[in-house]
Amino acid sequence: MHDRQRSVSPGWPVTGRYRCLLIVILMLGALALAGCEKPAASPPVTLAAPHSILPALIWLTADLGYFDEQGLNLKLQTYPSGKRALAALMRGEAELAATAETPFVIASFKRDDLRLYATLGQSDNEVSILARRDHGITAPPDLRGKTVATQEGSAIHFFLTSFLLFHRISETDINIRFMKVEDLAPALVNGDIDAVSIREPYRTRIRKQLGDDRLVDFHARGLYTKTYNLVG
Template identity: 25%
Template sequence: MQRRRFNQWLGGLSASALAVPALQAQAQARPLLKAGDQKGGLQALLEAAGELKGLAYDIQWTEFPAAAPLAEALNAQAVDLGPIGDAPLIFTLAAGSRVKAFAVNRSDAYGTAVLVAPNSPLKSAKDLKGKSVATNRGSIGHFVTLKALASVGLKAEDVQLRFLPPADAKLALTQGSVDAWATWEPYTALAETGGHARVLVSGRGLWSGLSYLAATDTALRDKRSVLQDFAQRAARAQQWARQHPTEFGGTLARIIGIPVEAAKLQFERRQTRWQAIDAEVIAEQQRTADFYLDAGLIKQRLDVRATFDTGFSAPA
């Protein structure tokens, strides 16, 4: 009798022991999306719009101050995806990163600009000759600087480029260590509304305004449904924000820690729209890549068609 009870107890223990790893496996079956972000980017937008609710997967967020460190994280597989402008995406792809763009949006290019101090004597791009300009290497700020110079017949060699991250570049401008700072939103709006800078040259007519969601080849292979859902949520969040600009401006300011005035300004003038990756987008991306080749920032011509994954539904 005692032996029978022992066997029954042992059988129950075995079943319980087997159930523990089964439950753990079930809990771990929920996909994890490692999302890179830039300041004032997707996390704040999705949170404000309520699009982080009801997820069938978990998100691990990592924020970067600029596209360059985000691109490095993508290349190292430290993140699965992230928002990145057309020029820095080309820069990292030319360096051998195994990532592709799978969703695209277009913004008004005004806030990607070359800034100067409010009292600077500089009045136009021509005045940059012989001056120092701080920006991130390979960034859209770098790109707009080169395009601004080219528009007035100048070359990169005609200015002193100092490659600094946004915080250091802003400090250098306010302290007078550089003559200009080429940057993007929300840094442009922050500098303007804070009285630290004014726009010398805006990106309108110089930059396409294209930005992408880029993902690693591994994530594109293994997490396609998650990436598709994430892109759709980002597009819905953008639409919600356009319909609720005041509410979104306040929420964005709280989440990313900037004044409401700056948050609202950078959002309203961006006028971001998600769209399909079409022939026009690819052609514009090719022109940007060719410009970087001519400027000597990449060494070989990049055929951008291979850098897109067009197998996703366009964000609606």
């Protein structure tokens, strides 16, 4: 398991961050109005979630102690991605999960008992393609013949597919490599691949390690709006 992080960088270029902040304010206000009496403790519930900007509401509420104040016996279990958090729920290891809409939709074709309870945040700029400029990539057409990695069946995979369609690049024109999300950044930094479809916080980590002079960041704001959802 990954160690729990207690902070979220405000510098991430996410257009939905103000919407997330509004949700936090409304949620905290609702908790404050819930009454002065301490409620009885609830049955234990495990919530599987990744550390990412869009489900940050969960971690913020937990860090501020509001789940405890409302008598919620909630255990947060950390996973590298929402897709794997959802997989934990489907294995019976959690009652709730935070995940993007893409893994949820794919899973719903296999399980008809899944439910989406709330959307925690959304952004049309959290995912992008980072490519190695020193591998001869400066524009989207340069991806042809290159190795591009992503996590299969995830929001970043969906973004890659949408990006290729938008730029009229066939998937057969590139070599798509599927990897675990936590292995994507090291693969690009080490030069094992040419480009990666990636999200925060991994985007920022890659840029810090390689520097902008060795990278090109293919943004596509408005091409795909990613949502993060509470499901069970």
